[in-house]
Amino acid sequence: MVEQLVINVGKKIRELRRQQGLSLRQLSEQIEVSSSAIHKIEQNLISPTLGTVLKIVKGLGTTLQSLLDEQSEPKEVAYFAEAKRRSTIVPDLKIGIQLLTGGLPEETFSAALLSIPRGAKIKEREFHHHGEELQLCIKGKVKFTIKGETYLLKRGDSLHFKSYLRHFWENVGNAEARLLMICSPPIHLGRESNEG
Amino acid sequence: MVEQLVINVGKKIRELRRQQGLSLRQLSEQIEVSSSAIHKIEQNLISPTLGTVLKIVKGLGTTLQSLLDEQSEPKEVAYFAEAKRRSTIVPDLKIGIQLLTGGLPEETFSAALLSIPRGAKIKEREFHHHGEELQLCIKGKVKFTIKGETYLLKRGDSLHFKSYLRHFWENVGNAEARLLMICSPPIHLGRESNEG
DNA sequence: GGACGATGTCTCCTATACGATACACTATCT
DNA sequence: AGATAGTGTATCGTATAGGAGACATCGTCC
Numbered sequence: 394m395v396e397q398l399v400i401n402v403g404k405k406i407r408e409l410r411r412q413q414g415l416s417l418r419q420l421s422e423q424i425e426v427s428s429s430a431i432h433k434i435e436q437n438l439i440s441p442t443l444g445t446v447l448k449i450v451k452g453l454g455t456t457l458q459s460l461l462d463e464q465s466e467p468k469e470v471a472y473f474a475e476a477k478r479r480s481t482i483v484p485d486l487k488i489g490i491q492l493l494t495g496g497l498p499e500e501t502f503s504a505a506l507l508s509i510p511r512g513a514k515i516k517e518r519e520f521h522h523h524g525e526e527l528q529l530c531i532k533g534k535v536k537f538t539i540k541g542e543t544y545l546l547k548r549g550d551s552l553h554f555k556s557y558l559r560h561f562w563e564n565v566g567n568a569e570a571r572l573l574m575i576c577s578p579p580i581h582l583g584r585e586s587n588e589g
Numbered sequence: 590m591v592e593q594l595v596i597n598v599g600k601k602i603r604e605l606r607r608q609q610g611l612s613l614r615q616l617s618e619q620i621e622v623s624s625s626a627i628h629k630i631e632q633n634l635i636s637p638t639l640g641t642v643l644k645i646v647k648g649l650g651t652t653l654q655s656l657l658d659e660q661s662e663p664k665e666v667a668y669f670a671e672a673k674r675r676s677t678i679v680p681d682l683k684i685g686i687q688l689l690t691g692g693l694p695e696e697t698f699s700a701a702l703l704s705i706p707r708g709a710k711i712k713e714r715e716f717h718h719h720g721e722e723l724q725l726c727i728k729g730k731v732k733f734t735i736k737g738e739t740y741l742l743k744r745g746d747s748l749h750f751k752s753y754l755r756h757f758w759e760n761v762g763n764a765e766a767r768l769l770m771i772c773s774p775p776i777h778l779g780r781e782s783n784e785g
Numbered sequence: 786g787g788a789c790g791a792t793g794t795c796t797c798c799t800a801t802a803c804g805a806t807a808c809a810c811t812a813t814c815t
Numbered sequence: 816a817g818a819t820a821g822t823g824t825a826t827c828g829t830a831t832a833g834g835a836g837a838c839a840t841c842g843t844c845c
Contacts (some may be wrong), residue, residue: 418791429796433832433833442801457654612823635801726837
């Protein structure tokens with residue numbers, strides 16, 4: 394029998410397959426997984442192998458992530474972060490951080506507005522993590538260095554990169570700069586932060 | 590033996606485990622998966638069951654997604670979208686869309702700047718997709734309706750929600766509005782768009 | 786009504802994921 | 816050196832994932 398964690402992937406797979414008008418055998422042929430196996434997976438009679446689920450989601454044109462994401466109904470519908478009510482987190486860095494996310498269950502990315510005082514910079518070690526990151530410059534001039542390469546971001550410019558690459562940045566304008574930062578997977582700034 | 594699709598999850602798992610200073614047995618106890626199983630998975634000797642990988646990634650504090658994402662080294666280091674060089678996609682909607690992402694392999698979210706002319710709106714059916722979505726109002730006034738609930742976004746306000754919920758929005762200001770939209774998983778606007 | 790083709794389900798059998806435990810190796814003690 | 820505790824690896828038994836094919840049901844055509 395199948396454990397609690399995985400409950401409902403079967404149901405979801407069946408929905409998607411039906412939605413696309415595919416029969417068990419049709420899907421089976423496409424993806425090289427037997428129809429009986431798919432059937433058992435859909436009924437939650439077995440817990441598929443990683444290889445098998447990947448074949449299936451590929452065949453259905455989805456990702457495993459979205460399959461797992463929507464298993465439980467969200468408790469929060471939407472997280473509304475009003476500009477005037479947003480709290481500002483101020484860690485040691487002297488950089489103002491306003492989180493735009495953090496209110497939904499099982500988020501897959503984080504967003505924050507960063508206020509960077511004149512001359513401030515982030516050193517190389519900090520905020521080094523997995524996944525990807527998008528930085529959009531809203532105000533001021535910020536110089537990014539990623540793996541040796543430098544980029545100067547002015548108002549409206551953005552930079553998208555894999556964030557496990559060594560990266561750091563600096564406010565090179567003569568005034569405060571503001572960045573919008575998106576991280577995936579989400580990081581949890583300020584809260585329960587005990588860096589190993 | 591293990592198939593091509595899944596190659597390297599093992600390596601990645603081992604890296605993460607070591608990075609956290611955990612031994613096979615330590616991790617094993619935490620997550621109720623035998624150490625020998627973890628070992629074989631790390632060596633790509635077996636293809637783990639969905640339940641098993643989920644236990645492991647949970648124990649390592651990651652998501653399955655990020656495990657699968659970063660399997661291959663990225664070809665692009667960073668995607669720099671300069672404001673003045675950004676192309677504007679104009680679909681039927683009359684809404685200007687400037688993509689900030691789309692340059693990296695295996696992205697997990699999409700970001701775009703939307704320019705919404707006065708009075709323009711998005712109807713309910715459109716942009717209905719899986720995952721989650723963040724909207725940040727940069728300029729103007731936009732009214733969002735999500736599952737019946739309405740939110741008025743002014744400059745600086747943001748809204749974060751599960752995007753499979755029915756949602757639509759409308760520019761209710763007396764001028765053009767601008768939104769920054771983040772979607773996860775990524776959607777591919779404008780390109781190869783043939784809605785089933 | 787019977788033949789045919791489609792669907793999903795069930796029943797085996799085999800391949801394999803996983804657990805228990807033994808083994809090899811290294812480091813740090815006494 | 817020997818003992819002990821830690822590491823990762825190898826072996827083997829069992830539970831189970833997955834494949835081949837039979838079976839039941841429903842529709843359509845003749």
